[in-house]
Amino acid sequence: MAVxxxxxxxxxxxxxxxxESGAQTLTVSVGPQHSGSxxxxxxxxxxxxxxxxxAPDPGYVHRGIEKICEVRNIIKSIPVIERPAIIDSxxxxxxxxxxxxxxxxxxxxxxxxxxxxxxxxxxxxxxxxYWLSIYGVFVGHTTMFMWPLGDRELFIDLAEKLTGARITxxxxxxxxxxxxxxxGFAEEAVKRTLYFEKRLDEYExxxxxxxxxxxxxxxxxxxSRREAxxxxxxxPTLRGSGxxxxxxxxxPYAAYPELDxxxxxxxxxxxxxxxxxxxxxxxxSCKLIRQILKQIxxxxxxxxxPIVVPRGEAYSRVESARGECSFYMVGEGGDxxxxxxxxxxxxxxxxxxxxxxxxxxMADMPTAWWSVDYWPVEADR
Amino acid sequence: xxxxxxxxxxxxxxxxxxxxGLVKEARVVRRSRPEIVVAPEKIVEVALxxxxxxxxxxxxxxxxxxYNREARFEVVYHTSSLENKETRDLVxxxxxNLPRNTPKAVSLVPVWPGVENFERETFEMFGITFDGHPRLxxxxxxxxxxxxxxxxxxVRFPTD
Numbered sequence: 199m200a201v202x203x204x205x206x207x208x209x210x211x212x213x214x215x216x217x218e219s220g221a222q223t224l225t226v227s228v229g230p231q232h233s234g235s236x237x238x239x240x241x242x243x244x245x246x247x248x249x250x251x252x253a254p255d256p257g258y259v260h261r262g263i264e265k266i267c268e269v270r271n272i273i274k275s276i277p278v279i280e281r282p283a284i285i286d287s288x289x290x291x292x293x294x295x296x297x298x299x300x301x302x303x304x305x306x307x308x309x310x311x312x313x314x315x316x317x318x319x320x321x322x323x324x325x326x327x328y329w330l331s332i333y334g335v336f337v338g339h340t341t342m343f344m345w346p347l348g349d350r351e352l353f354i355d356l357a358e359k360l361t362g363a364r365i366t367x368x369x370x371x372x373x374x375x376x377x378x379x380x381x382g383f384a385e386e387a388v389k390r391t392l393y394f395e396k397r398l399d400e401y402e403x404x405x406x407x408x409x410x411x412x413x414x415x416x417x418x419x420x421x422s423r424r425e426a427x428x429x430x431x432x433x434p435t436l437r438g439s440g441x442x443x444x445x446x447x448x449x450p451y452a453a454y455p456e457l458d459x460x461x462x463x464x465x466x467x468x469x470x471x472x473x474x475x476x477x478x479x480x481x482x483s484c485k486l487i488r489q490i491l492k493q494i495x496x497x498x499x500x501x502x503x504p505i506v507v508p509r510g511e512a513y514s515r516v517e518s519a520r521g522e523c524s525f526y527m528v529g530e531g532g533d534x535x536x537x538x539x540x541x542x543x544x545x546x547x548x549x550x551x552x553x554x555x556x557x558x559x560m561a562d563m564p565t566a567w568w569s570v571d572y573w574p575v576e577a578d579r
Numbered sequence: 580x581x582x583x584x585x586x587x588x589x590x591x592x593x594x595x596x597x598x599x600g601l602v603k604e605a606r607v608v609r610r611s612r613p614e615i616v617v618a619p620e621k622i623v624e625v626a627l628x629x630x631x632x633x634x635x636x637x638x639x640x641x642x643x644x645x646y647n648r649e650a651r652f653e654v655v656y657h658t659s660s661l662e663n664k665e666t667r668d669l670v671x672x673x674x675x676n677l678p679r680n681t682p683k684a685v686s687l688v689p690v691w692p693g694v695e696n697f698e699r700e701t702f703e704m705f706g707i708t709f710d711g712h713p714r715l716x717x718x719x720x721x722x723x724x725x726x727x728x729x730x731x732x733x734v735r736f737p738t739d
Contacts, residue, residue, distance in 0.1 A: 511608055
């Protein structure tokens with residue numbers, strides 16, 4: 199297997215350099231201003247308006263969460279774990295709790311598992327909608343900025359009813375979840391998902407099938423299947439390059455083994471295919487929410503779990519909105535873990551950014567970059 | 580436990596057969612989670628075998644762990660395969676132990692290019708150097724950070 203070429207280091211101070219062809223190049227710093235998703239910088243070397251080299255420069259929102267987890271009681275770490283991607287908090291929360299439960303040997307009751315999957319799917323939609331609205335900003339489509347943020351409230355309200363919090367729910371705890379379904383939740387949720395599916399059709403008409411967007415996204419920022427795999431890409435970025443990998447299918451957890459859903463993929467590997475994969479995922483999530491509410495078994499929502507990290511090692515992972523979120527946890531018997539390794543989808547997909555931008559036009563950079571849904575805060579942790 | 584060897588056991592056996600004596604320890608932590616401990620100087624050979632012969636086509640992450648009481652660092656490469664649908668749940672942990680006073684490892688970027696950022700982070704957070712890494716510089720830490728590698732255990736958290 200060929201190893202993709204690595205971008206050469208670009209010194210920030212270097213205002214002008216020579217490209218391989220001998221032409222004079224210009225180094226442009228994109229960021230670290232908040233570009234819609236958190237602070238990060240891309241150092242881009244340009245030859246005319248062609249991108250010769252890209253070096254991502256993350257770390258502006260690094261919180262040292264792995265260190266914080268080492269000195270805190272496992273329960274107190276839950277809100278911190280959620281912070282890197284508050285729009286997708288329950289998926290990150292789920293991966294963390296799964297690692298603890300693996301070490302404890304605790305398994306949540308069936309109803310607890312269904313409730314976890316329910317909130318996970320709601321978060322997936324909320325996260326994709328946020329991504330889509332920022333994409334609208336990036337490509338200058340004001341309607342697509344407004345609509346998804348408005349429709350996101352449908353699910354934020356539901357999440358608030360279920361968990362008590364709009365975005366950072368801290369809902370999943372060792373042994374199960376914090377609260378049961380409120381009265382009338384199922385009817386309201388079904389109604390909202392059906393309405394939202396109609397809205398998705400409108401999104402397609404006004405944005406995805408609109409040449410204003412599609413002609414700017416098709417064939418732009420291409421990431422081949424081989425590159426995506428070798429670079430360790432994950433989530434919609436990987437599925438947009440034709441790999442049907444989804445942990446909900448490949449390593450089923452929570453209620454997913456009992457649920458019926460498809461894994462949308464596209465083989466083109468360009469910005470458009472990555473975008474449309476997320477669009478299709480939102481439709482699947484709507485179906486999943488209705489299925490969960492129909493099939494949810496009765497019974498307890500939480501099992502007793504000790505507030506202890508037993509001695510041993512665990513590696514847990516879930517499919518978050520941006521791909522695999524994994525925790526490698528080493529326990530030594532106390533109420534704090536010895537080591538927590540926290541790897542998110544954005545962190546892994548960062549490796550793809552230079553590859554898919556290189557050789558493209560500077561004018562295509564926002565479209566190609568944001569199609570990865572790189573969330574700086576989630577990458578920095 | 581069933582009588583026939585599990586796929587995790589068979590995987591470990593295959594690696595052991597290929598590298599007799601090189602795999603220092605191997606165990607199955609739980610279902611789909613086998614791990615092997617290899618000598619740091621031979622990790623590239625093992626990784627190439629895993630990639631080219633067993634289909635471990637990408638790395639899920641690289642983690643450093645500071646076992647200061649045992650005067651060693653452990654570097655863990657979690658790797659898995661997308662090639663074969665049936666084994667996608669399998670995550671193999673390839674571990675190496677490095678002495679704490681001279682933490683030098685060999686980079687696996689030529690094998691799995693996706694580990695570049697992870698190795699950079701392990702370098703800045705633990706002070707472990709990776710020989711052959713194309714760009715061993717700070718990743719998340721600020722450029723003017725001159726303190727010790729912050730994830731080492733001797734670096735105390737302010738409230739701890």
